[in-house]
Amino acid sequence: MAVDLRQVMAAVLTFSMFIMLGNMIKRDHIDPFLEPLPVSPDVQYHALKVSKPGMVKLIETRYGPWMENNDSMNPCWTTPLSKGKVQSNGYIFFSLTHGPEYHASQLANAVAVAKHLGATLALPDIRGSKLGEKRRFGEIYDVNNFIRSLNGVVQVDKNPPAELSNGRLPIVRVPNRVSEDFIASKVEPVFKSKRNLKIVTYFNPSAVTKAKVDKSQNAYQCLAMFESLKLQTDLQELADSMVGTLRSMSQSSRGRFIAVDLRVEMLGKKSCRETDETSKQCQNAEEIGVFLEKIGFHTDTTIYLTQTGWHSSLNALRDVFPNTFTKEAIIPADEKAKFMDSESHEYEKFIDFYMCTVGDVFVPAFRSRFYASIVGKRIGDGNTQILLPAMNTTTSAADYISPYIAKKSHFAYSCFC
Template sequence: MAVDLRQVMAAILTLSMFIMLGNMIKRDHLDPLLEPLPVSPKVQYNALKISKPGMHKLSEISYGPWKELNESPKPCWKKPSFRGEQSKGYIFFSLSHNPEFHASQIANVVVIARHLGATLALPDIRGAKLDERRKFGEIYDVSKFIETLNGIVRVDKNPPAGLSNGRVPTVRVPNKVSTNFIASNIKPIFKTKRALKIVTCFNASTTMKRGNDNKLSNAFECVATFETLNLQPDLQEVVDSMVGTLRSLSQKTRGRFVAVDLRVEMLRKKSCLKSKWCYNGEEIGEFLKKIGFHADTTIYLTQTGWDSSLNALRNVFPNTFTKDAIMPADEKAKYMGSESREYENFIDFYMCTKADVFVPAFPSRFYHSVVGKRIAYGKTQIIVPANNTSASATDYISPYITNKNHSAYSCFC
């Protein structure tokens, strides 16, 4: 049978067009999904010891019990403004060396200064040792702090030297100080001295809640708690780099990672040993596996330096890291070590607020404060371990979230 050459050529051209079209679809739509995510050039590969990344089909990606990010809640407050002129008096205070206390300390003094009409002196930050002090600007963005409080209280970066030389009377006040306490215990002293140093006490027996009818004080507190504290740019860049590295390593979970507040020295304290909610590395590993997290899940631990007791956790989740492994090498000298332990605390705190999932291994003020920040961000996947048989992650969501009984909910709608 005779073959028409023109028909043969037409068939070849048609087939070639289909092949070209197929390659275009693969290149533009499929290949980007299959390529490994780029890893930050600052990652220390010899320290990470991660499993070798491979090419994964979409059907093979294991998500685990991930929850989509909620929309950030809307603030319920309207930023108040000055009423009348402020006095010439000053309120001084220092922040503790633990970042989980800072927002509450600032909220307390802002409420006090506002009610007294006082100027707020820019605080310093206490170190781990009694005589150690850091400047506020070493950790936080000073300009943002002052700008946020503009219209609420006046902030002075350089108060008169004669007022801040240690001769200012110190007044200890409860957290969430009430207006009645201010009027009866603080105002009389302030009228006489015109300068006070405020120390906020977090003893549960002295903590006082403000009444629901005191909406103005609540507005001051909310602004101070959630808008004043931003890391200074260099430190923020380090945190952002570490978050980016973890997301790059989290290939199978689409850039998601879990942060676990697990510090070996805390687990060994008597208070933790007596607590029903206190979990070591092996127990955390078993728990996360039970509720559905895949072995390829990337985990960040607040532990400083690797401890052999954490090996059992890494056996279950090989991509488990401490800050030592993912901090940019050129920043370690500044932000890690015995002289820089306070920096490490801040890095851990903000890493836990940025993670897709937060898991506290023990009860603490750190847990409470991280939850508050996460509520403000809409990151409500906070899982608290417990000894029960359920394998559903939803059965372990923090009571702060399920019951909406965290104080942050009074600030957001």
Template structure:
């Protein structure tokens, strides 16, 4: 039987119209009720492929002892301004050393000395662990933020006059949280009798902490110097924000929340694991490796799907036991884009990245006592992120996370508590 082409075309057009109508109905009335899962995030050590965040509703399961919201805090005092202090033509020089956990205290000391003497503070350089390892302040921190924050508190110059930039300056050692009385009796006479240009070096001892609670009449500008003046330079801050965003995108079952842990394999030696003082209400020593950190987090209720960030550089086989319990455990090398990893290879940048990622984590756990831990706590108090847990032996009686809250928070024994209300 001959086939009429006109009938075939008519049938094809009719079928096409019904198909289009069906798609329209599906799109308008069925699709909104179903939202696809996002592409699976694939993470390997040294390699990361991120999918775009999905639009589906996250699970409401708690999956661990998470706080629902961060605390809302604000600075307790207004910016302290000059009040007719004696003016001088002198300059105070200093350097930032030993890593970001020390930098805030060094800035606070330099500001205290320069403010009391009426001197001008010269923008510091940043010194690394190796002799001769020196960097410009702007390579690590935001210069404009630093100078703007201290405007009206102390005069700051980015570069000193040429005639004094290379001269041999008297070097004065000062204790952390230096007082006006100390400056008046120990530094002012030298400042007046010398060239009115000094370099100060802050020294720390192992039996006390610059982050213990110290309240005095100068605490306003100490707070300003410690918790508002230092912020990473723009490119570094963007990288930190990107890494935090990546960690949150991988934390789907915990509503974007992650745990940051200060855990570095090189710390686990007989010498390194000794308690660094008993300040802040701490009356015990602790030193946990990856396996024991995993046991602790599991014990207090964190689900195996919890995303964990470690301050370890690279990967160490001693951390495998932690990843066995919490598979979503990563170091910065695993989540940094390759091009950014090539830019920030120096130790100071990597320490700074660790510091600010730990400050942003929804929970922070230090594997051992250190100034890094103390400094991160101060930063977190200013952000209202007070979920900070101190590990305990796996056979301890309690499995409640609230029983392991850092004494810095539980006893309000950290200096930052006098800065934020």
């Protein structure tokens, strides 16, 4: 049978094209996970592993200072205490205010008060940053999860009597992490007299987040803080899609990314201005870039910033780490109108909080309650690679691990065994 040379040549060319295509796919999508990144002789690459209080173990790695294994934590509230008063006809009302970094603590206080008094907890509303701005709880958080998580602890009413929720209630101010003694002496007398009241949590800015508390007495507050507040479905799916986008851009680091809490408006605040270079509490974009490069992160590393909208001052960071993004760059286009086009930026705060919680590394550009709250959530998830920039000259990432983690000094450690 005669052989058509044209057919043979066509087959050879087709086969060659498949080989070339296969090599391209291997080079672009497989090799980055198999081949080490080029290592400069003057850069040290380490990973962190916190094994025991006060001890940090270094593990050599070719991909930068990524923690390979996080410490898993077991909650101490697996079987909450059952003692307490029976449910009464009284209600405890409260609102979630000031942003997501405050919500878990406000909820923990409300649960502690309602449990001690045997009262019913009214589903809270969420107050925005502007006067009069208010959202329903279900616009941000999963109502069913909230009620389910507190089942057997306190009774939750999604629809308390309108005459109560819309009326003027006596208000009692309680300190963060309110004690049983405070409730008994300051809150209970008002509750016995009025049967319904609203509590407002106040925060002492000078208070340090300590871990030395009674774990048995603290069980209900821990459960409330770490189990009750989950994002509602649409917002959770949006945040997860943004995380997926960042991970898809992070092939050279095996899908890992750094979340940096860096907001330009924060850098101009008094707490940032009044610090000298040796004890600087805030870092700008350029300083964050120098810090991350100094401790060994490769320039291909993907970085998420909490800044809303791109600011020219961020260019210094992107010059070093080109894969630096704010939320506007990675949010799906069809979701922007719903979650981003708002003057209050309320949804964005919850997106940032979640992104900083799940990022493989968290770096706060300044010390704040946001930083402390993110640390607490990450401890609960066993995601403890949290690096605190400083003016040190050392290039070992282990020297910058947050004291909350290195010394196990964060309050969250009292909730996990």
